[in-house]
Amino acid sequence: MFERKVKNFINVDPLQTGGKLTEEAKKALVEWGDGYSVCDYCSGRLEEIKNPPIYDFVHSELPEFIGCDVARITTGAREAKYIVMNSLAKKDAYVVLDANAHYSSYIAAERAKLKIAEVPKTGEPEYKIQAERYAEVIEETKKYGEVVLALVTYPDGNYGNLPDVLKIAKICEEYDVPLLVNGAYAVGRMPMNLKKIGADFIVASGHKSMAACGPIGVLGMKEEWESLVLRKSEKFKNKEVELLGCTARGASILTLMASFPHVVERVKRWDEEVKKARYFSEKMESLGIKQLGEKPHNHDLMFFYSEVLYEISKKAKDGRYFLYKELTQRKIHGIKPGLTRFFKLSTYGLSWEELKYVLSAFESIIEKYKKDG
Amino acid sequence: MFERKVKNFINVDPLQTGGKLTEEAKKALVEWGDGYSVCDYCSGRLEEIKNPPIYDFVHSELPEFIGCDVARITTGAREAKYIVMNSLAKKDAYVVLDANAHYSSYIAAERAKLKIAEVPKTGEPEYKIQAERYAEVIEETKKYGEVVLALVTYPDGNYGNLPDVLKIAKICEEYDVPLLVNGAYAVGRMPMNLKKIGADFIVASGHKSMAACGPIGVLGMKEEWESLVLRKSEKFKNKEVELLGCTARGASILTLMASFPHVVERVKRWDEEVKKARYFSEKMESLGIKQLGEKPHNHDLMFFYSEVLYEISKKAKDGRYFLYKELTQRKIHGIKPGLTRFFKLSTYGLSWEELKYVLSAFESIIEKYKKDG
Known part of the structure; x- marks a missing residue:
């Protein structure tokens, strides 16, 4: 039996705070764990299954929630991005990405053989993506090839910055470039609505932000893209090519x-959640740990820069692992082993009590080593 | 709570008999259900994680089991096939498939923009794929374009036929065409070894035949293909492009x-298992239900042709749903609702007692309606 050591820890890992299963999801996992059990009453395609009620979920509840015309379940956000990129790809064409994009956005483009043009971020300390730079980059890139897609990461997974996505959508529309919003850290945490944003595609992550067992994601789109992105197989008329027929054919969809x-x-x-994040940021700053990214912050994912912890690590017995060890002893999980100077964390779903416990942990760790030093 | 109605039924659904979770897998599901929990100690890539011991599993236990040099976890067998096809694809090139190939093999080729040439099957009643036809089809197809891959389905999911894969591998080698063995219904059920077969790629399904919670698959290959199929990203040097970085980043890999x-x-x-299948086939034939495909049969997946049940369905109150209803009343799951004349089932993992119970169910159903008629 492989045991998960940190399962009862307070979790501040940005990857994990939005993916903790609900009690209902835990029950679904056990009930539907057997391979292909969701296909008990398969009628040809995953999204068409009525028992369990996948059809209703994919065709009405989910599109309503994210404000799209058409939704599909994928095996993850990155797979959803690739589905769109591979559908829109043309020879020598470009995708325009924000410089805060997740690595998997770059790799999805690479896999789809698209060239990449980057919308730059501002420098320290905010590392922001400015909406108007999309216009400049699209304008410039058009000189070299067709721009088949633009992508904005909302928020990004490093700083938790939320760019002005409405403005970016307007710019892309003016240039007639479809826009994909990577909402892996948004959908399931904060209100998100594709129609209100005015973009073409929205991508979500079940295991990152929708309390689901992974790998599972969501792809939402405007109706006009359905015939291209969800094109059917020539030989098997009811199967969608980009989805290879069916995607999340397992318990993951039932947990979602x-x-x-x-x-x-x-x-x-x-x-x-925003209130908690801001409170946390403020208290960390009072310990001498600086929050980078947008300030005041608008998301639970935050990036910190800490000279004080870094200085301690130079002298501590456990070196750069001292912070990890101290937090582990206090049953706090989520800051990568070895990090002290730069690290990110998420306050999502933590109670005020847990929040204060984590803050007091940082405080006591700093005090302990200052005393020793 | 979505309940699974058939969870305590005797299961003969070919999709499901090899995917029932072990007790250990059920525990792993609950332990690792939270989103991204397998990434507690991520070191950059799923296959590199040492706690839980994914690294050892992917780098030694799994390759040893399937006899390959390099293995990777995918989100399913179809995704593994696409990874290979997309890596090998060239403009106007062909993949040679057996006519019994799963629909997802065709669609993976379609997604990878490969043309398809089909190795025909023999007619009724065996529907066999003859090894030597691979030579003919490759020879003929070469006139029209490059053959970048051949695929053999071993066994196929309709008849459970096992073609002479050693001979096919030899033929493909002679033509210098790499061969992919789709072992979705083999790996995890029967001994399979890529090296002994002499093929280039092997594909397996965790949820179909390895007692895992889906979607999850395995891709094994000869070392010579690693640099192409598992090529790294230009920008993110430790990420594999075709895997979009990481694949089965959830509890599914822990169940596997x-x-x-x-x-x-x-x-x-x-x-x-073969003995049980042959016994079952023999007894079904004695009820007037003919087994199609190879005979004597070499796999638990069997296709049946039944005039007797079809005739009953013409007059039965429930029409073509009578068989489904009768089996459901007897707590037997796995023959699709509405089928009577042609259906497939699998005896995998059934005890002799269960096997005899299923046979007696068919017998009593036929008797009941014959009496009524």
Whole structure:
């Protein structure tokens, strides 16, 4: 039996805070764990299955939630991005990405044989993506080839910055370039609506932000893209080529569905999550740990820069692992082993009590080593 | 809570008999269900994670089991096939498939923009793929374009036929065409070894035949293909492009690992499974239900042709759903609703007692309606 050591720890790993299963999802996992059990009453394609009610989920509940015309389940956000890119790809064409894009956005483009043009970020300390730079980059890139897609990461996974996505959507529309919003850290955490944004595609991650067991993602789009991106096989008329027929053919989709009512409710409490994040940021700064990225911050994912912890690591017995060890002893998980000077964390879903516990942990660790030094 | 109605039924669904979770896998599901929990100690890539011991599994246990140099975890067999096809694809090039290939093999080729040439099957009743036809089809196809890959389905998912894969491998080698063995219904059920076969790629399905929670698959290959198929990203040097960085980043991989010792043991009992299948086939024939495909049969997946059940369906109150309803009443799951004349089933993992129970169910159903008629 492989045991998960940190399962009862307070978790601040940005990858994990939005993916903790609800009790309903845990039950669904056990109920539907056997291979291909979701296909008990298969009628030819995953999204068409009515028992369990996948059809209703994919065709009405999910599109309504994210404000899209058409939704599909994928094996993850990166797979959803690749599906779009591979559908839109042309020889020597470009995708325009923000410089804060996740590595998998770059790799999805690479796999789809698209060239990449980057919208730069501002420098320290905010590392922001400015909407108007999309216009400049699209303009410039058009000189070298067709821009088949633009992508914005909302928020990015490093700084938790939320660019002005409405403005970016407007710019892309002016240039007639479809826009994909990578909402892997947004959908399931905060209110998100493709129609209100005015973009063409939205991508979400079930295991990152929708309390689901991975790998699972969501792809939402405007109706006009359906015939291209969800094109059917020539030989097998009911199968969608880019989805290879069926995608999340396992318990993962049932966990997504089981957690969904909870997820719909929790995004309504987003203001409270932002409040917690800002409180946390403020208290960390008072310990001499600087928050980079947008300030005041608008998301639970935060990046910190800490000279004080870095200085301690130079002298501590455990060297650069001292912080990891101290936090582990206090049953706090989520800051990568070896990091002290730059690290990110997420306050998503933590209670105020847990939040204060994590802050007091940082405080006591700093005090302990200052005393020793 | 979405309930699975058939979870305690005797299961003869070919999709499902090899994917039932072991007790160890069920525990792993619950332990690792939270999103991205397998990444607690991520060191940059899924296959490099040492805690839980994914590294050892992917780099030694798994390749040893399937006899390949290099193995990777994918989100399924179809995704593994696409990874290979997309890597090998060239403009106007061909893949040679057997006519019994799974629909997802065709669609993977379509997605990779490969043309398809088909190795025909023999007619009724065996529908066999003859090894020497690979030579003819490759020879003929070469006139029209490059053949970048051949694929053989071993066994196919319709008849459960096992073509002479050693001979096919030899032919492909002579023509210098790499061969992919789709072992979605083989690996995890019966002994399979890529090196002994002499092919280039092997593809397996965790949720179909390795007692894992889906979607999860395995891709094994000869070392010579590693640099092409697992090529690294230009910008992110440790990420593999075709895998989009990481694939089965969820509990599914832990279920595959948890069931693995059991799976290694059960393939050693393959002779007994074949014995059960042949017994079942023989008894069905004595009820007037004909087994199509290879005979004597060499696999648990069998296709049946039944005039007697079809005739009953014409008059039965429930029409073509009578068989499904009768089997459901007897707590037997796995023959699609509405089928009576042609259907497939699998005897994999059934005890002799269960086998005899299923046979007696068919017998009593036929008797009941004959009496009524």
